[in-house]
Amino acid sequence: MTTTTELAVSASGLVKTFGDFTAVDGIDLEIRRGEVFGVLGPNGAGKTTTLKMLATLLPIDAGKAEIFGVDVKAHPHQVRQLVGVTGQYASVDENLTATENLVLFGRLLGMSGKAARAASEELLESFGLQEAAKRQISKFSGGMRRRLDLAASLLSRPPLIFLDEPTTGLDPRTRGQMWDTIRTLVAGGSTVLLTTQYLDEADQLADRIAVIDRGVKVAEGTSEQLKTSVGNSTLHLRLSDKTQVATAAAVVEKVTGDRPVLTPEAGGVNVPLADADRAADVLIGLRHAGISITTANVQQPTLDEVFLALTGHGTDSPESAVSPDNSVNSDIHTEEVA
Amino acid sequence: MAALISTYAVADRPLKARPGVGETISQTLTMARRAYIKMMRNPEQFFDVTIQPLLFTAMFAYIFGGAISGDVKSYLPTIITGILAQTALTASMARGTQLREDMDKGVFDRFKALPIARIAPLAGPAVADLLRYGIAATLTIVVGLLMGYRPGGGVGGVLAGWALTIFAGWSLSWIFTWLGTVLKTAGGVQGLGMMIMFPLTFLSPAFVPKETMPDWLQHFVDVNPVTLVINATRDLMNAGDVTMSVVWALVGCAAVVAIFAPLSVWSYSKKL
Ligand SMILES: Nc1ncnc2c1ncn2[C@@H]1O[C@H](COP(=O)(O)OP(=O)(O)O)[C@@H](O)[C@H]1O
Numbered sequence A: 001m002t003t004t005t006e007l008a009v010s011a012s013g014l015v016k017t018f019g020d021f022t023a024v025d026g027i028d029l030e031i032r033r034g035e036v037f038g039v040l041g042p043n044g045a046g047k048t049t050t051l052k053m054l055a056t057l058l059p060i061d062a063g064k065a066e067i068f069g070v071d072v073k074a075h076p077h078q079v080r081q082l083v084g085v086t087g088q089y090a091s092v093d094e095n096l097t098a099t100e101n102l103v104l105f106g107r108l109l110g111m112s113g114k115a116a117r118a119a120s121e122e123l124l125e126s127f128g129l130q131e132a133a134k135r136q137i138s139k140f141s142g143g144m145r146r147r148l149d150l151a152a153s154l155l156s157r158p159p160l161i162f163l164d165e166p167t168t169g170l171d172p173r174t175r176g177q178m179w180d181t182i183r184t185l186v187a188g189g190s191t192v193l194l195t196t197q198y199l200d201e202a203d204q205l206a207d208r209i210a211v212i213d214r215g216v217k218v219a220e221g222t223s224e225q226l227k228t229s230v231g232n233s234t235l236h237l238r239l240s241d242k243t244q245v246a247t248a249a250a251v252v253e254k255v256t257g258d259r260p261v262l263t264p265e266a267g268g269v270n271v272p273l274a275d276a277d278r279a280a281d282v283l284i285g286l287r288h289a290g291i292s293i294t295t296a297n298v299q300q301p302t303l304d305e306v307f308l309a310l311t312g313h314g315t316d317s318p319e320s321a322v323s324p325d326n327s328v329n330s331d332i333h334t335e336e337v338a
Numbered sequence B: 001m002a003a004l005i006s007t008y009a010v011a012d013r014p015l016k017a018r019p020g021v022g023e024t025i026s027q028t029l030t031m032a033r034r035a036y037i038k039m040m041r042n043p044e045q046f047f048d049v050t051i052q053p054l055l056f057t058a059m060f061a062y063i064f065g066g067a068i069s070g071d072v073k074s075y076l077p078t079i080i081t082g083i084l085a086q087t088a089l090t091a092s093m094a095r096g097t098q099l100r101e102d103m104d105k106g107v108f109d110r111f112k113a114l115p116i117a118r119i120a121p122l123a124g125p126a127v128a129d130l131l132r133y134g135i136a137a138t139l140t141i142v143v144g145l146l147m148g149y150r151p152g153g154g155v156g157g158v159l160a161g162w163a164l165t166i167f168a169g170w171s172l173s174w175i176f177t178w179l180g181t182v183l184k185t186a187g188g189v190q191g192l193g194m195m196i197m198f199p200l201t202f203l204s205p206a207f208v209p210k211e212t213m214p215d216w217l218q219h220f221v222d223v224n225p226v227t228l229v230i231n232a233t234r235d236l237m238n239a240g241d242v243t244m245s246v247v248w249a250l251v252g253c254a255a256v257v258a259i260f261a262p263l264s265v266w267s268y269s270k271k272l
């Protein structure tokens, strides 16, 4: 049996109930070959449950899902040959070393012992884990586990990769490394379905994003489409001289055509921007007017704002509101523009 | 990294409908190897198959020997074969709790997501456990010999009894494997396992002759699979005879596997 469809994932009306609680309530997804698709939602939205249904790890209660045209319910064994799954929690064996884990999975996938060892070595090297090859996983850091887990999912060279919250709980540096790894995968032509709680992560990695909330898809589109549907970026300025706030406001209004929001006691001027590129125009305008600033940064809408706009309620879980390292903000320092 | 990724296969690859028999065996052996490595790293897993046979054999022989058979030495043919069956049963019980603990770990999600035979993650550890039953059986027999047990069945009879003990342990482990796939916690598996193990061990001729029990109990003793194994082991080791008891023991063990292995696989894959 071979696969022919252009769609890597095609799901319609997916439903999963646990008792009388509906965790996934009729989700449709279409993911094209070669794209990175992000499923964005707060904790408990149903991301993992959706992914598990698509990966044959949970029975599909209602609806239909196809992976490269293969029906998930009818042919789970075939689907498992097409998908590499990296779960939210590392799915490697704690008591085995990194090499033993990869060789085990390689052997299960039908490789000879020699081929499995070679593939394991190659992957450990690609993921910067070769020094840790002989260490038991229980002694690994969170970031190392995630990378090993991803490496394990790539052993079979699957055409479709599922990544469930690949960076949740990682520190900003490790998170950046994980992003680089995912970008390399994508450059190699894999189709990736990734879930995340962070708008900036989806923004950085995904071609298209579906926003889900309480088991329902509330929006879908590119990151740009989502953000513009929600509102604009904001330029946050802090003036060196608080008394100049009114003058600055006039200058800004001349440049953007909109009145900025002022916090005079702090010397703050917050400028709504239709387009983040307008920030430079505002800064140049202020420089010409002789107004000096201490800090300036452009902030995109947060996931919380996206949610509020799309669903009329916040994300409920405090930790999911913004990414831990705030890397959405493109910080522009005054010295650089001046 | 780039080299690695450039060799990705596209989605247009031939897909297998189901794992073949050869693949299933190879995957089971791979899972057995995993269980073996873990066993070697966690020597606690050998406590029940080393300390228990040593302790119970000596203890039971000296405590019950005089009362039941007049003296310790004439009790040995009864107690050694009884302990063999008992240790096989307790050792196989650990399969259920270990499977349950293992299944709660993340790695089982990967096993489930891999295109492998559903029976491999269940059967693999059961194969590795043959080592545990082998250790338990060997120690029990050695302790017996040291205490003066002189099996009438000779070397051949003893080897046959040893092999039957291991086979019985492996067969009975499927009951506990099934419990492991059905119950939610390792504690539950342990508790229910005990409730199954005690009547099976003690309502058998393992330690006392069946005739000393009340009539109504004897009916249960007769159909207890552990009784079948004990009778067969006694015939093999103490007399060197391949009797109908041996046939019945083999049939009984095979029946346990035939019922509980498919039930286990069914219950394991149903949860997917
Ligand atoms: N096995 C389960 N039994 C009962 N409820 C569950 C189970 N798995 C998930 N849920 C519930 O379903 C909802 C969605 O969970 P999940 O898919 O894990 O969310 P997410 O991955 O988006 O954080 C949550 O409210 C969660 O508590």
Ligand SMILES: [Mg+2]
Binding pocket: A044, A047, A048, A049, A088, A164, A165
């Ligand atoms: Mg989740």
